[in-house]
Amino acid sequence: MAYRDNSKYADVPQETKQQLFDQVKADERYNDYLYGCYECGICVSACPSARFYDYSPRVIAQTMAREDIDRFYEILADDIWNCAQCFSCVRCPRQNNPGGLVTLIREVAVRNGLKETREVLQGYSRVIYKVMLKGNQVSPDMLRPDFFPDWGPWVKQFSDNMREWRLAIPTETMRGVTDAAWKTDAKTLRELYYIWYSTGNLDLIKEVDPGLHDLIAEVVEEELAETEWME
Amino acid sequence: MKTATVDLDQIKARKAQIFPRDPNDAPTHDMREELFELEHKGEIIVQRVPEPYVEVLTKFGRTKKIPIQKTWHHKSCGQCGHIPGYSTSIFWLHRQLGLDFIDPTDQTSCTGWNYYASATSNAVAQAAVMMRNFAAAYETGYFPTIHCGTSFGHYKEAREQLVKHQDLRDGVRRVLDKIGKPLVIPEEIVHYSEWMHALRNEFAKRQVFDLSNITACVHPACHYHKIVPEDAIYDWEIFGGQRTATVTGLIQALGATPADYSTWFDCCGFGFRHVLVQRDFTRSFAVQRKIEVMIMEANPDVVITHDTGCVTTLDKSQFSGKAHNFKVGVPVLSDAQLAALAMGAHPFRVLQLHWHSADWRPLLDKIGLDWKPYWQEFEDDLAKIRRGEKEGVTWADSDTPIRQRENVPTTV
DSSP states (O other), rough: OSSSTTTTTTTHHHHHHHHHHHHHHSSSTHHOOOOOOOOOOOOHOOOOOHHHHHOOOOHHHHHHTTOOOHHHHHIIIIIGGGGEEEEEEGGOOOOOOOOHHHHHHHHHHHTTTTTTHHHHHHHHHHHHHHHHHHSSSSSSSGGOOTGGGOOOHHHHHHHHHHHHHTTTOTTTTTTTTTSSSSSSOHHHHHHHHHHHHHTTTTHHHHOOOOOHHHHHHHHHHHTTTTTSOOO | OOOOHHHHHHHHHHHHHOOOOOOGOSOOOHHHHHHHHHHHHHHHHHEOOSSSSEEETTSSOOEEEEEEEEEEEEOOOOOOOOOOOHHHHHHHHHHTOOOOOOOOSSOOOOOOHHHHHHHHHHHHHOOOOHHHHHHHHHHTEEEEEEEOHHHHHHHHHHHHHHHHHHHHHHHHHHHHHHOOOEEEEESSSSSHHHHHHHHHHHHHHOSSSSOOOEEEEEOOOHHHHHHGGGOOOOOOGGGGTTTTTTHHHHHHHHOOEEEOTTTTOOOOOOOOTTHHHHHHHHHIIIIIIIIIIHHHHTOOSSESSSSSHHHHHHHHHHHHHHHHHHHHOOOEEEEHHHHHHTOOOOOOTOGGGGOOOOOOHHHHHHTTOHHHHHHHHHHHHHHHHTTOOOOOOHHHHSSSSSHHTTTTOOOO
């Protein structure tokens, strides 16, 4: 039996695969992350995802070094979201950074709105919404028993008492805050919105979730309209 | 067949040799030289570490400056969002030592968690978020201290890219010019646990609980020592310089026993997107590769780490592991929480232990801290808040160490 089903993405045109590969290779960080591969497997031995998934940082480094376009496309569609981004793989004696390569490949997958990427990120949209509008990754109001039943009974206990528990924190920037991790100035958030707006991040969201993009864009553009930064 | 053998004493003699660390022979060079060069060209401002600072040695022998005060606390979204006792303990320790610091509202997350989880960002955006936060710190005259392991690693990664790539610098400069902020990079990227390490003996002097019968396993956070590894602190006195010195050094200073285990290098299983949307991976890894191994090899009373994601993953993953009869059941705290606990911080007003899922009660029992009256006191706080008699818990409620306010003799 073949290790891989090489016909899985046979319907994807070679030009498309090549174009996506070229986008990864064109990233200015690419040459900082890939120097070749001894095939020693140290990266695999340290990789948490390699223990639980059909995933190998070594294969990623090899594939990119060999410029194997078909295998690259399989990695792009199937493998990259398994990486835990812990960067244990940077133990590489050749100084490769397979985790960094995964980041670049993920960015290309997002930029091009790949079907598989849209599906993977569907469950993550709430976090993207939060980070883009609040400048925080997680907030207390995200801790709900229906999302985190496996975290034990304290989630329900917290959820039932969220207001009081948050008011019972002596740190002024956190006390009573439930929709963000800490209090952030309105001016600071506008500066963050300008970063998302001016660096093309809003357009990125459009590729993975148009509905989410519209929600975020409405707030960002309304807030930025109050500034002199809009072009 | 001829077999080559080496005498055991020879092996021991070799192992006892100290391997000299020479920054001139390091596989990487000192990033600060390049920062100062860019500053000399007028491209950036380098924010100097304020005095007084403590000098420590990094992995390859460079001296790193750790500021003691005038610090600007770059908070962590995970800590502040669902392990608030982590940040509160850091601030409580500053207050106990009377150190000048700022807990800013002009700060966003580094947004690195989202970036590593979803890649819905890009190099310019990520570097611009970092530089906006650094500029905000610079404007106050205080030096940034990074609470989150991921922010620390991500910022070092972004700093390296900024130094290497002119286009990236130009892209970030255009964004910051528009919002009126200068391009500033701190002389050192400092993690709060390095500040803890520098002050560990000061904490020990103020200790009121004896930790000498406590065994602790350390999980060193991946993004502290794997991304751009040359800025992490290592010490010959701590695991022979073969593990990071932060956290373990603190445990030693507080009189507890740090116990090594074979999977110390493994990540906790956090995975960024996994911990939120694919927790089967996170749980399996945390339980089977970390907690079970620690229990079987070292049987610790507590696991200590220095990153939000690690505390969350190792703590919360144990609940399901228990249901499947895995060997679990050990509390997980940050180094800041451990130091605060040893110094008599209130277990709920400061340590906020009720946010932790793994059972912390046996640890408190073992050090002789009867937590029940303090829980009652905290429940009274909550009741008053519910009734509108109290707006919230404040530092005035929390500053005094519990043994001091009750005139109970210390056990140290």
